[in-house]
Amino acid sequence: MLSFSKRILIKSLLLLPFYGRNSLAKDNDEALKFLINEFPNYKLSKDKVIRLKSPLLVDSGNYVPVEIIQFKKNNSIFFEKILLFAPKNPNPLLVSFSMTKGVSTNIKTRIRLSDSQNIILAGLVHNSIFYDYKKTDLLTPGCDV
Amino acid sequence: MNLFGKFFINLKNNHKFKLEDGVRIKMMIKHPMHTGNQYDNQGKLINKNIIQKIIIQLNSIEIFSASLGTGVSKDPFFELKIFPSESSTLKIFCEDEFNNSSEKKIELIKT
Numbered sequence: 195m196l197s198f199s200k201r202i203l204i205k206s207l208l209l210l211p212f213y214g215r216n217s218l219a220k221d222n223d224e225a226l227k228f229l230i231n232e233f234p235n236y237k238l239s240k241d242k243v244i245r246l247k248s249p250l251l252v253d254s255g256n257y258v259p260v261e262i263i264q265f266k267k268n269n270s271i272f273f274e275k276i277l278l279f280a281p282k283n284p285n286p287l288l289v290s291f292s293m294t295k296g297v298s299t300n301i302k303t304r305i306r307l308s309d310s311q312n313i314i315l316a317g318l319v320h321n322s323i324f325y326d327y328k329k330t331d332l333l334t335p336g337c338d339v
Numbered sequence: 340m341n342l343f344g345k346f347f348i349n350l351k352n353n354h355k356f357k358l359e360d361g362v363r364i365k366m367m368i369k370h371p372m373h374t375g376n377q378y379d380n381q382g383k384l385i386n387k388n389i390i391q392k393i394i395i396q397l398n399s400i401e402i403f404s405a406s407l408g409t410g411v412s413k414d415p416f417f418e419l420k421i422f423p424s425e426s427s428t429l430k431i432f433c434e435d436e437f438n439n440s441s442e443k444k445i446e447l448i449k450t
Contacts (some may be wrong), residue, residue, distance in 0.1 A: 208368070256413065257412045257413075258412070269423070278410075280410055282405035283409075283410050284376060284409065285408050285409045285410060286410075287404065287408045287410070288408050288411060289405055289407050289408060289410070289411055289412035290405070290406045291403070291404070291405050292403070292404045292405075292406075293402065293403045293404075294401075294403070295419070296397070296402050296404045296421055296422050296423065296424075297395075297402055297403045297419060297421050297422070298361070298419060298421070298422070300419070300420065301417065301418065301419045302418035302419075303411070303415070303416060303417050303418070304410055304411070304412040304415070304416045304417075305410050305412055306374070306409070306410050306411065306412050307410075323444055335413075
């Protein structure tokens with residue numbers, strides 16, 4: 195019989211190939227489907243132009259800090275509108291920003307989440323959408339408290 | 340009832356800025372942002388009341404606007420950077436569902 199520490203070591207070695215893999219692929223597909231349903235006339239662009247920064251785990255869904263970042267190498271792209279969605283919230287559209295060229299795209303804000311879910315960021319440029327999404331887990335939900 | 344509270348902002352009047360650095364705005368507006376799904380202590384549903392729009396103007400020209408939904412947290416907080424080309428007047432205006440409003444004016448001086 196192997197000791198406890200040896201059993202843990204063997205288990206972790208067996209799980210090593212799966213480390214860092216995306217085990218939430220289904221959720222991510224849902225995020226893409228949500229975007230396609232919301233913007234049927236727009237083309238989804240896979241280029242990484244904007245990024246969403248959000249915590250992996252938060253204590254309360256009432257205050258979830260999020261940050262929108264535009265990559266410096268793609269700084270010339272100008273977004274007509276930037277939208278944040280949380281598909282499992284009662285009202286999925288969290289906030290929409292419209293700006294002129296004199297304003298930086300890097301914006302920080304705080305949002306409310308009703309459940310652990312993907313936060314979706316969408317930046318609209320003419321007929322295409324640049325997007326990013328991040329999964330945030332909650333310990334306590336926020337919307338109806 | 341006006342639920343707007345204090346308007347916190349990191350800029351003071353006559354704020355001096357360099358053209359290449361721009362102006363970083365950090366603001367927090369005191370507002371309960373009732374979603375319409377919350378209950379008070381007596382078990383009554385609290386009516387929805389959120390800040391609907393935040394507008395930032397530079398010399399009376401709108402440069403930034405945010406349309407808020409119920410998913411924005413209580414006491415909304417925003418941080419962004421603007422790049423004015425000259426000394427100008429910054430005006431931040433916000434309005435909630437019952438047409439209560441709050442605004443702040445700041446003079447920006449180019450050095």
